[in-house]
Amino acid sequence: MVYAFVRSKTNVLDQDSPWAKAALAKLRRGIGKTPGENPEIWEITLGDLPKQLTFKGKDDNYKPTAAEWAIHTALTLYALHRQGKSASMSAAGNSLGAAARKLKSPDGNNEQSLKRRFDAVTTAKDLPELAHHARGLVQLFKAAEPPVTLDYPRFAADLYRYQFTDARDQVRLRWGQDFWASARDSAEKTENGQG
Template identity: 30%
Template sequence: MAERMPFQFEDRFAQALAELAQRDDRAALAALRRGLGKPPGTAPEMFPYVVPLLPSNPSWRLERACYLVASLFALHPLGWEGDERGRRLTNLGASFALLAQRSSNREGVTRRFLHLLLAHEDELGEHLRHAIGLLRSHAVPVDWGRLLRDIQGWSHDDLRVQRQWARAYYDTLGSGEEGTVSGS
């Protein structure tokens, strides 16, 4: 597993979202949820919470990913604990593996996960909304900073993100222990 640089933009963005949840700022979370299923910038209620967190000239890809992650976070503001993030893979593949371990329908979870991996970038937001809803229903954490990074790299030609998620999913399932990656 590659060492992560602490306090990268994506982690700071996720931390700022987590602080809204820790303060139990229901109005802010409701405003962010209004962006679910909408293109970036079309839910002005999100602006006061997202715009101040963005760099001065964000790329279209980064801005789009930030709005998507903010709306998804507001739907399910549960993240991996800091010590868990250091000990294991915490990408969305690992979250789905934890869901599969907790579920009575592991095959169904695997099908949903594989369907997510095949999502085209234009459909990714909708697929993630359903995936996050499923994770929420089983109180499975999400590494929001990592998800923000991964969304930005989703369309890379080598399918790096999809391969990393698949590796985390199957390695975690193969370990036999809830949420632990085999070989670690």
């Protein structure tokens, strides 16, 4: 459900309309804040949110749900990524690891610094820390020529799962596999006499 919700929101945000441009600007102001902290983005991050993804508990213990955190984080980072861009910065199949891999220079000059940034994201103890480090990667995606896209609906679904201890390592593993895929693929080609 998180995936479908974020996909529908990014589709709306990708429209060339005054509302979408204003919404992206508002979302950028929500970066680094908690899901309930900025009322001007609630229409975007909470509007039409399925009831199953919202809070179900006692009023005295109200906190954003895992889904609300994931959606808020993905959409605010998407707005940062889209800033100054006319095309969508979301592309199906481009996980966080795959997108980060695309930042590697052909000569490998930036691999260690990129790995440090990527590792900071994947070893984050909680979602706010992950979001902080992911912001730096998103800025690199945006600055790359051509810009590197990210599958934001998938990223949101991964962020949702990351918040559950039993799923966190699965998310990290998939991101790591995608990040190191080019090295693995090159090694396989060399072994098969194709390199």
